[in-house]
Amino acid sequence: MCGIAGFINARGCADGAVLQAMLRRIAHRGPDGQGVFLDGAAALGHRRLAVIDLEGGPQPMFNEDGRLALVFNGEIYNYRALTRELTAAGHAFATRSDSEVLLHGWEQWGRGLLPRLRGMFAFALWDRQDGALFCARDAFGVKPLYYCQTAEGTLLFASEIKAFLDHPAFEKRLNTAQLELYLSCQYSPGADTFFCGVKKLLPGHWLEWRGGRLRTGRWWAPDLAPARSPGRWDGAIDAVLRDSVAAHKVADVEVAGFLSGGVDSACLTALGRPARCYTIGYAEPGYDETAEAAALARALGVEHRVRHITPEEFWAALPAVQYHMDEPLADAAAVALYFLNQEAAREYKVCLSGEGADELFAGYNIYREPFTARWYDRLPAALRRGLGALAARLPAAPGLRFLVRRARPLCRRYYGNTALMTEREKRRLLRSCRGRVQPFDLARPLWQASEGLDTVTRMQLCDLSLWLPGDILLKADKMSMAHGLELRVPFLDREVFALARRLPAAAKADARHTKKALRAAAARHLPDASARRPKRGFPVPVRDWLRRPVWASRVQEAFHSPAAARFFDVRRLDRLLARHLHRRQDNWRQIYCIYCFLVWYDQFFGGDPA
Template sequence: MCGIAGFINGRGDAQSPVLQAMLARIAHRGPDGQGIFVDGPAALGHRRLAIIDLDGGPQPMFNEDGRLAVVFNGEIYNYRELTAELTDSGHVFATRSDTEVLLHGWEQWGPELLPRLRGMFAFALWDRDTRQLFCARDAFGIKPLYYYRADDGTLLFASEIKAFLDHPSFEKQLNERQLELYLSFQYSPGEETFFTGVKKLLPGHWLRFDGTTLQTGAWWQTAFTPEVSPTHWPEAIDAVLQDSVAAHKIADAEVAGFLSGGVDSSYLAALARPGRCYTIGYAEPGYDEAIEAARLAGTLGIENRVRRITPTEFWDAIPAVQYHMDEPLADAAAVALYFLNETASREVKVCLSGEGADEFFGGYNIYKDPFTVRWYDRLPAGLRRVVGSVAERLPAIPGVNFLVRRARPLDQRYYGTTALLTERQKRRLLRRYQGIVQPRDLARPCWQASAGLDPVTRMQTCDLQLWLPGDILLKADKMSMAHSLELRVPFLDREVFALARRLPAEVKADAQRTKKALRTAAARHLPAASAQRKKRGFPVPVRDWLRDPRYAARVEAAFRSPAAARFFDTDRLHTLLRRHLRRRQDNWRQIFCIYCFLVWYEQFFGRDAA
């Protein structure tokens, strides 16, 4: 696990001091070493967090004749098998590092190497003979990679956007159009970013640059193919997860785990049996999962460390969280992850975490929707639209969200689990609303790709392509690497997905339960209460803390800032906050979303930002 950065200069040879400055920005991703390589216009840099082959894996790494150079962020879990196969084909390995597989694999197979890789990765490979750069990102988007084409022809790439800030060809400009999407998604969705010209290399995609022409394309297509078969799904799930956990434990350093009260992390802990695990807790009992986690850890014989977060710590950490995220993120769980990773990093370098189980196995509570109150969907569509339009203007009370949500067919309304502000609400709040790109525009390809499948699988497709890489995995990467910790996600494995994509709808969700087959599989290793515990997400008491004058004052100050006045109708912002404080409406998510954007903006575009 590391950080990479580099560029192909558009005019003249690359300069190593520029690369050094880029790497300094992301030093937190790899405190164990730094490597640079400059070859004419090309500059490749690497910050290392040593996990495998502690002494023999420095990067950039080269093939036997020095023609190929690679910098790599991630882990290849089947590197031993690939090493044996490539050795049999005549390749000579100089290290025990998984990085070297990329070099010899590229020599042997070229781009066909990518579907052979089992792991998480973002890498950049420079061919000194053809003068071409090739980059690739793993299938599910576990590891991030950004790129930017400057006006002078220079191409920049890095694990984090902030690495671009020190390159003289980079022009830092706000992409204000992304704000409208963010206010609906709570994260920055799709290929675009909040920085003009900076793009994400999408999950399962490659990039090729020859100094003139920039090309990108997909090497992987994520698709569910539910089937009707006599397969005993829980048994099959348990077998493939045991194999994945074993692969994800390969390391030359201790592998610990994260543990909440939910089934996902509990199941992984039961399979992996790490020596210790880490849990977040709060003083507020309605949000605290530490007691449940400690009880399970005792049952499994695992040492449990609990980090309880105070509200003051939470609010104080938000600027650092937004800085490390690179783009604004209004997922309060990111702050909890920030502290969880900080605590773990004091003792270990690697932790297992449960991201991906909900998207693969049907875990979100909203997946119950197609099975509930079905009579309402049989009402005339026009009537439901009228009721929904009226409900949209009402305070957020139980039942109102249901009426708004069910006013339109699923494929016209669903773009993720956390739909925040509607277009009508954004039009009222924003000073410069354009509505050129709307959430459903980003979701449309997902719905087209899943045409003919059941509603749960179609929602999974949407979440797998938007929510998972845009929020879940991005905060997992950025919050772990902020503290130089490697986070491994055994659910997000190619072999696990090969099974999960085949699951029929009836073993995923119904009106009462989610992750039905996964829970049955987990019950083979867990107490029944742990296997069947309802989905809670990663609860954080922001709703309550926002009603405390000490923390409401921070938000109120942000809402009075010049940045707030630039982007928003500040009178409406204060109305949102006032109604929440007086308990007339539950507006915490909208308030927190706007507040996080304003904090992020000050980090990167404020008066003293650099």
């Protein structure tokens, strides 16, 4: 695990001092060392967190004749099997590192290497003879990779956008169009970013730069194909998860874990028995899961540590969180993860975490929606549209969101499980709202591609493609690497996916339950209460804190900043906050979303002229 950065100059030789500055920006990702390589116009840099082959794995790494140079972020869990296969084919390995299989695998198979890899990765490979750069990102998007081709033609790439700030060819400009999508999704979705010209290399994609020409392509896409017969799946799920957890524990350092009150982390803890588990807690009882986590840790015989967060710590950490995220994120769980990773990183370099279980095994409560209130969906479409339009104009209240959501069929409105602001709400709040790209535009191709499948499976495909890489995995990577900690996610494994993609609808969700098959598998190892505990997400008491004047006044100060006045109708922001503070409406998610954007904006653009 580490951070990578580099560039291919459009004019002249690469400047090593520029590369050094880029790497300093992301030094938190790799506290154990730094490596650089300059080859004419090309510059490749690496910050290392040593986990496998502690002595023999520094990067950039080269093949036998020095033609290929590699920088790599991630872990290849089947590297030993690939090493044996490549050795039998005549390749000579100089290290025990998983990184080296990428070099010899590229020599042997070219792009055919990618589907052979079992792991999480973002890497860049420079061919000195051909003058070509090849980059690739893992199937699910566990590891991030950004790129930018500047006006003069220089290509930049890095694990974090902030590395680009130190390259003289990079022009920092705000992409205001992304703000509208963010206010709907609470994260920055799709390939574009908040920085003009900066793109995400999407999950399962590759990039090639050759002779000044840039092109990208896709090497993997999630293909869900549910089985027709229900059957029993708990045994197969148990077996594949055992195998994945064992693969994800391969390291030359001790592996710890995270433990909440939910079934995902509990299952991994039971199967992996990490050296120690960590849990985040709060003083507010309705949000605290530490008692459940502690009871489970005792039952499993695993050492357990708890880190309680105060509201003072939470609000004070927000600028650092938004800086490390690179783009604004209004998922309050990111702050909890920031402290959770900070605590674990005091003594460990690697932790197991449960991301991906909800998307693969249908764990979100919204997946129950197709089975609830079916009578309402049988009402005439015109009536439902009319009631939804009326509800959208009324102040937020219990039940109105239901009417807005059910005004249209799921296949015409669902783009993720955190739909936040409607187009009408955004038009009221923003000084300029063009609506050129709406959030469902990103989901429409996914619904078209899944035609004929059951509704829950189609929702899963949306979340696998948008929400998982855009929010869940991005905050997991950025919050762990902010403290130099490697997070491993055994649910997001190619073998686990190969099984999960075949789960029938009956094994996923119904009107009362989610993750039905996974819970049955987990019940083999967990107390019944842990296996059946309902989905709670990662609860954070922001709703309650924003009803205390001390924290509401902090937000109000941001709402009266020059940045707020540039983008928003300040009077409406005041009204939004006042109604929440005085318990007339529950507006905490909208308030927090706007506030996070303003905090992020101050981190990256605060010193710039308006």
